[in-house]
Amino acid sequence: MKxxxxxxxxxxxxxxxxxxxxxxxxxxxxxxxxxFKNGSVCDPAGKEGLTYLxxxxxxxxxxxxxxxxxxxxxxYPWAAxxxxxxxxxxxxxxxxxxxxxLKDFYPLLKGLxxxxxxxxxxxxxxxxxxxxxxxxxxxxxxDEEYSKKVLEYYLFSGTKYQHMVQGKSESVKSIxxxxxxxxxxNYFTRNNLMIGIAGNYSKEFLATLKKDMHxxxxxxxxxxxxxxxxxxxxxxxxxxxxxxxxxSAIFAGFPMNLTRKDDDFAALMVANSFLGEHRKSYGxxxxxxxxxxxxxxxxxxxIEWFDNGGRNMLQPAxxxxxxxxxxxxxxPVQIAKQLKNQYKELxxxxxGHAHFALRLALMxxxxxxxxxxxxxxxxxxxxxxxxxxxxxxxxxxxxxxxLMDSKFYGKKDYVNEMDKLLAKxxxxxxxxxxxxxxxxxxxxxxxxxxxxxxxxxxxNLKENLVSPMSxxxxxxxxxxxxxxxxxxxxxxxxxxxxxxxxINSEDTFK
Amino acid sequence: MKALFSFxxxxxxxxxxxxxxxxxxxxxPYPIEQYKMANGLNVVTVKFDSPGIASFFLIVRTGSRNxxxxxxxxxxxxxxxxxxxxxxxxxxxxxxxxLKAIGASANANTSLDRTIYHMTGNALKLEKMFELxxxxxxxxxxxxxxxxxxxxxxxxxxxxxxxxxxxxLEENIANTAxxxxxxxxxxxxxxxxIIDMPNQYxxxxxxxxxxxxxxxxxxxxxxxxxxxxxNHLADKYFGSWKKGNYQADIPVEPEQKxxxxxxxxxxxxxxxxxxxxxxxxxxTKTMDSPALDxxxxxxxxxxSKLNQKLVINEQKVRSLNGGLYDTRDxxxxxxxxxxxxxxxxxxxxxEIMKALEEVKTNGVDEKILAETKSRLKYSFAMGIxxxxxxxxxxxxIIELTGDPEDINRSYENYDKxxxxxIKMVAKKYFVQNHLTIGTISADAEGGVK
Numbered sequence: 001m002k003x004x005x006x007x008x009x010x011x012x013x014x015x016x017x018x019x020x021x022x023x024x025x026x027x028x029x030x031x032x033x034x035x036f037k038n039g040s041v042c043d044p045a046g047k048e049g050l051t052y053l054x055x056x057x058x059x060x061x062x063x064x065x066x067x068x069x070x071x072x073x074x075x076y077p078w079a080a081x082x083x084x085x086x087x088x089x090x091x092x093x094x095x096x097x098x099x100x101x102l103k104d105f106y107p108l109l110k111g112l113x114x115x116x117x118x119x120x121x122x123x124x125x126x127x128x129x130x131x132x133x134x135x136x137x138x139x140x141x142x143d144e145e146y147s148k149k150v151l152e153y154y155l156f157s158g159t160k161y162q163h164m165v166q167g168k169s170e171s172v173k174s175i176x177x178x179x180x181x182x183x184x185x186n187y188f189t190r191n192n193l194m195i196g197i198a199g200n201y202s203k204e205f206l207a208t209l210k211k212d213m214h215x216x217x218x219x220x221x222x223x224x225x226x227x228x229x230x231x232x233x234x235x236x237x238x239x240x241x242x243x244x245x246x247x248s249a250i251f252a253g254f255p256m257n258l259t260r261k262d263d264d265f266a267a268l269m270v271a272n273s274f275l276g277e278h279r280k281s282y283g284x285x286x287x288x289x290x291x292x293x294x295x296x297x298x299x300x301x302x303i304e305w306f307d308n309g310g311r312n313m314l315q316p317a318x319x320x321x322x323x324x325x326x327x328x329x330x331x332p333v334q335i336a337k338q339l340k341n342q343y344k345e346l347x348x349x350x351x352g353h354a355h356f357a358l359r360l361a362l363m364x365x366x367x368x369x370x371x372x373x374x375x376x377x378x379x380x381x382x383x384x385x386x387x388x389x390x391x392x393x394x395x396x397x398x399x400x401x402x403l404m405d406s407k408f409y410g411k412k413d414y415v416n417e418m419d420k421l422l423a424k425x426x427x428x429x430x431x432x433x434x435x436x437x438x439x440x441x442x443x444x445x446x447x448x449x450x451x452x453x454x455x456x457x458x459x460n461l462k463e464n465l466v467s468p469m470s471x472x473x474x475x476x477x478x479x480x481x482x483x484x485x486x487x488x489x490x491x492x493x494x495x496x497x498x499x500x501x502x503i504n505s506e507d508t509f510k
Numbered sequence: 511m512k513a514l515f516s517f518x519x520x521x522x523x524x525x526x527x528x529x530x531x532x533x534x535x536x537x538x539p540y541p542i543e544q545y546k547m548a549n550g551l552n553v554v555t556v557k558f559d560s561p562g563i564a565s566f567f568l569i570v571r572t573g574s575r576n577x578x579x580x581x582x583x584x585x586x587x588x589x590x591x592x593x594x595x596x597x598x599x600x601x602x603x604x605x606x607x608x609l610k611a612i613g614a615s616a617n618a619n620t621s622l623d624r625t626i627y628h629m630t631g632n633a634l635k636l637e638k639m640f641e642l643x644x645x646x647x648x649x650x651x652x653x654x655x656x657x658x659x660x661x662x663x664x665x666x667x668x669x670x671x672x673x674x675x676x677x678x679l680e681e682n683i684a685n686t687a688x689x690x691x692x693x694x695x696x697x698x699x700x701x702x703x704i705i706d707m708p709n710q711y712x713x714x715x716x717x718x719x720x721x722x723x724x725x726x727x728x729x730x731x732x733x734x735x736x737x738x739x740x741n742h743l744a745d746k747y748f749g750s751w752k753k754g755n756y757q758a759d760i761p762v763e764p765e766q767k768x769x770x771x772x773x774x775x776x777x778x779x780x781x782x783x784x785x786x787x788x789x790x791x792x793x794t795k796t797m798d799s800p801a802l803d804x805x806x807x808x809x810x811x812x813x814s815k816l817n818q819k820l821v822i823n824e825q826k827v828r829s830l831n832g833g834l835y836d837t838r839d840x841x842x843x844x845x846x847x848x849x850x851x852x853x854x855x856x857x858x859x860x861e862i863m864k865a866l867e868e869v870k871t872n873g874v875d876e877k878i879l880a881e882t883k884s885r886l887k888y889s890f891a892m893g894i895x896x897x898x899x900x901x902x903x904x905x906x907i908i909e910l911t912g913d914p915e916d917i918n919r920s921y922e923n924y925d926k927x928x929x930x931x932i933k934m935v936a937k938k939y940f941v942q943n944h945l946t947i948g949t950i951s952a953d954a955e956g957g958v959k
Binding site for chain 2 (some may be wrong): 026027028029068069071073076077078079096100120121124125128129132136137139140141142143144187245246247249280281282289290291292293294295296297299310313314331332333334338344380381383384385387391394395396472474475477478479483489
């Protein structure tokens with residue numbers, strides 16, 4: 001017994017990395033994930049975006065003796081691939097290769113992680129793309145993604161979570177190659193690494209990988225202490241105005257002190273799935289806004305970060321976080337300028353659908369807080385989730401990713417453990433959790449909209465003016481009385497608005 | 511090779527992981543079991559080791575290509591939305607309830623040549639999937655009010671998409687490159703037609719009657735199932751589905767005789783140049799598609815000479831991509847470059863044209879040809895590791911030819927491509943008069959000749 005303990009200690013001190021294994025002997029491929037606990041919270045003040053740039057340069061540059069192009073030439077016939085992703089608290093490097101080429105591929109992996117060339121020319125190229133992202137792409141490509149990033153900027157104001165992982169215009173500009181080298185040395189170390197491996201690999205291979213990764217910088221990373229964001233006082237709306245926006249894209253949210261590590265998460269997961277399961281037509285928000293009133297393409301709610309919701313249907317792995325918030329995604333709704341052009345009967349309206357959509361969504365949440373879920377809805381949602389969460393881990397890569405995220409939250413296998421918690425959760429637990437964690441009086445709201453819509457919308461919100469839903473005659477004619485009555489209630493639903501600001505798109509993420 | 515999905519991420523070839531270690535003779539290593547029903551419905555089963563999980567796909571070979579009448583562009587996609595509006599047995603609320611009870615990931619999407627309805631979930635619920643899907647495919651029934659309401663959701667989808675300047679350019683390129691063929695409009699349709707959709711209830715009934723028929727449809731099940739049970743359930747649930755008799759008369763596109771231009775003035779994103787040559791329709795019977803796939807992989811991969819010159823060394827281009835869209839009728843070969851500075855737009859276009867001319871004269875190196883074949887082979891092998899990836903890959907080939915076995919033929923064709931084939935397709939397709947140039951910059955005009 002004594003020897004064994006000594007052995008563990010010895011092993012522990014020599015190779016401290018955590019390892020997550022998923023051995024799948026029937027597959028022909030090997031996936032390696034290297035997760036560093038760092039993320040954008042480790043960006044120095046004034047150098048926001050540095051962790052992202054460091055990760056990007058590691059995967060888009062060369063190693064000691066090979067240029068980026070040399071590496072691409074080597075892996076081209078193998079169809080092997082690698083990439084990096086950065087979130088608030090982790091950076092993950094993912095390598096995928098067919099078993100036939102693992103031996104040839106591995107020295108490249110090792111070189112990229114241990115001996116990055118950090119050439120000025122690679123740095124210039126990678127930095128230019130990142131600069132372009134923060135200067136232009138985020139503002140111009142998807143108003144939905146843009147509104148989500150703006151929301152985080154305000155929600156996490158004054159905390160390490162505030163800035164986009166890609167940084168800000170001025171901060172990216174100021175990053176030098178020396179900064180990147182320092183960040184690599186300080187935060188991409190053997191002391192904050194978790195190794196994940198899946199597929200058909202040998203014990204010997206894993207031993208070599210562990211041994212080699214021990215050659216990463218030996219620095220003890222100085223991880224910042226994270227402070228919880230302040231609950232906003234009242235409802236604060238930031239309207240971002242831009243030229244030629246076709247609609248109003250909306251994200252709203254408030255901080256919530258609950259993550260996957262907490263047992264209450266299962267209860268709130270049931271409530272959230274009922275309210276607004278991502279990209280599902282069953283959610284109440286979807287039913288009220290899209291299905292009944294055809295206001296937009298979809299409406300959902302979240303109890304944790306969901307990466308790239310416009311593209312991903314199922315919650316992807318790789319963004320574990322210790323700070324959390326509840327959010328509401330209302331996909332772009334119509335603005336007055338468009339509606340006036342499209343329907344003669346709406347030629348006199350002054351605002352589009354954003355205010356009404358927000359009121360209807362918040363009224364729905366308020367009703368859920370007051371009334372709770374019914375036994376029938378609870379049973380149906382719980383049954384759905386117990387089946388659905390298993391689809392998160394359909395591929396070896398997603399299984400590995402979820403297992404690694406589990407460790408971040410102090411769990412072994414989140415999907416299985418969540419299933420057990422879901423099996424036990426009761427209606428009373430769910431309704432208690434809703435009352436404990438949700439409210440509608442304090443939140444931040446980001447709206448990306450057209451210049452023509454911003455002023456009248458701001459006035460309406462600030463003064464809590466009624467915002468009747470403006471249907472085309474064609475749709476209105478067929479609506480049942482119950483819907484019209486609900487519309488009347490929503491149009492005058494009081495929102496606890498404290499502040500409304502209009503910001504030019506050019507002035508965001510400076 | 512580009513798979514064109516207007517409203518979903520192109521998934522063909524992008525997913526990752528491994529195939530069974532068994533050395534397979536065919537590029538697609540799993541048996542494809544087909545059963546043609548008397549009413550014309552083709553039933554395809556692929557057994558795959560995914561304990562407890564199955565993907566259930568219905569592929570209707572109707573997309574925006576079939577929208578031949580004036581004023582109804584975008585209708586195939588709109589109709590996809592209507593398919594979620596219920597039947598007499600399952601109204602939309604009951605349908606939602608039943609779908610939720612299955613606990614599956616389910617959705618649908620439309621592109622130029624097809625509409626796909628898909629579910630991935632518990633294989634033990636297979637019969638319920640059959641029951642729900644056959645009911646709406648045979649007995650769809652929606653109130654006129656629901657029809658008018660759903661049109662608003664389509665407009666909402668357009669509104670979210672069109673926020674991107676690239677979506678605007680895509681719409682303009684199709685409209686400029688084509689005169690007669692229905693590929694002139696995107697799958698989303700023209701905005702004026704989207705706004706008019708609520709008035710087209712009668713047409714929607716006609717549309718369902720024409721296209722939601724067994725002869726247009728393939729039923730595909732992949733995962734923890736057997737062909738025997740799938741075929742049995744197909745007989746039980748789709749046996750009564752009646753065959754139709756409609757065939758859309760798709761206009762033939764006349765030969766393009768001059769270079770065409772479309773420009774979007776927008777300074778909010780980096781300058782952008784898109785070169786679009788008329789390409790071939792997909793076929794496994796000629797070498798055109800495979801040779802073009804290989805050529806565009808050679809020219810525009812991360813390690814290509816052009817990428818190395820323009821992106822890595824000169825750093826004038828941020829990203830460079832190119833490929834042939836797989837479509838039933840001739841569509842486009844697109845080459846896209848995002849630039850650092852708009853003054854380089856002409857230079858970048860000229861460099862790309864130079865590289866294409868070089869291939870016409872000198873072909874490509876034998877070594878890179880062999881490496882590209884290897885790349886395509888391994889990329890494919892690594893992408894088929896779960897039921898929904900496999901179902902997506904097979905759906906794509908079914909959309910193009912109707913026959914899932916063509917997945918093997920198309921990969922066998924890659925192996926046959928020669929340097930001469932590559933020279934042949936370069937000469938045949940990279941023709942100045944068949945080119946449509948799309949540009950985005952802060953200037954009033956594109957200025958690329």
